[in-house]
Amino acid sequence: MTEDSNRNRGDDPDSIYRAPSSNTNLAPEGDPFRTFIGPNSTDYYARLFDRFQSGGSSVSWNWPAFFVSSYWLLYRKMWLNAFLYWIALPTGLIVLSGIVAAVMDAGWAILFYYGAYFIIGFVLVPMYANRLYYAHAKSRVTSVTRTTTSEAEQSARLAKIGGTSNVVLFVILPLVIIAVIGILAAIAIPAYQDFTVRAQVAEGLNLSNPAKTAVTEYYGNNGELPVDNASAGLPPASQISGNYVSSVLIDDGDVVVTYGNNAHSIIADETLILTPYPETGGYIEWECYSPTIRSRHLPAVCR
Structure with missing residues (x-):
């Protein structure tokens, strides 16, 4: 002026x-x-x-x-x-x-x-x-x-x-810090949760291997798929379990893994299914999928 x-x-x-x-x-x-x-x-x-x-x-x-x-x-x-x-x-x-x-x-x-x-x-x-x-x-x-x-x-x-x-330094700055922490948490927590759930789902895939082997051997010997655990020579489904798996069941050849025990709530009581497809020469091709577990939580071979 x-x-x-x-x-x-x-x-x-x-x-x-x-x-x-x-x-x-x-x-x-x-x-x-x-x-x-x-x-x-x-x-x-x-x-x-x-x-x-x-x-x-x-x-x-x-x-x-x-x-x-x-x-x-x-x-x-x-x-x-x-x-x-x-x-x-x-x-x-x-x-x-x-x-x-x-x-x-x-x-x-x-x-x-x-x-x-x-x-x-x-x-x-x-x-x-x-x-x-x-x-x-x-x-x-x-x-x-x-x-x-x-x-x-x-x-x-x-x-x-x-x-x-400078009051903004004491009012805005803490809010900015809280917001940044919130953003990082919003990214890190779901990522860690997904990692944890995938690891638990992987346990079910590992526990299914003996059942898959039993189904393959039964088919090679009998030319047909076993109807249940007993016919495949396996213990009852509830006795095949782990930290995150409550049972591994053979159902007309399908291997059905059910999650439970200490499993995350996201996959508790959910199932992972491995379906056999017999090929010539007694060889079996397996398909892995889940009707309820999200794709991002499944092993790569099951997506």
Whole structure:
């Protein structure tokens, strides 16, 4: 802001840039807005404030308010606005979405919530963020210049209540850390779970090998498939078990592995089936599959 523009604004009796009256010692050339803005981006905001003060358009664009609205509001010490954006806005949209869901349906409610949040948070807020900051600054500056007579005291108070705040480091940074940990956990936990389940399923495939051998030998000797464990010379199904397998059953030649005992809940009581296909020369081709276990948990030969 130039000294000439400050003098012109001094003609406006409501302007905070007017020449000091008898109840203030603020120098005519002093710029309380600049003091309030602080050393960060002073020229940028002072230029916009000058435009707003002269009646220019309220529309501009603030990239920090677009990417990190809450951060920017806290950084510029607009505590109430940060609360409204962070808490009141989503709460209000949830209430309105509930009304939309009651009147229409859940699909429209979801569309309304995210659509309204996008328009407000990523269009209106960055468009009017600078004007909002100007209104905030004007309110604070006006209050200080009307209640304080000493220029030094005015500058000290404006510098204290204005400028920027590092509170975001204590508010946003922990949230970012929590979010990063959550993302990593969301990736790592399912991956570890899949690894664990695959290892348990593999135990069933290993325990099926003696049953497959028994079926092959029975077919080679009799020209037909065994109907059950006893005919194949195997112990009862429940006696063929492991940490994660509760039984291995021969059912008309099929080898049926049932998971249980200490198996993960994802595969508990589920089955892995190995079906024999006799070939010429007494050779048997096996097909491995599961009607219920997800493909990603199956051994490669069973997918």
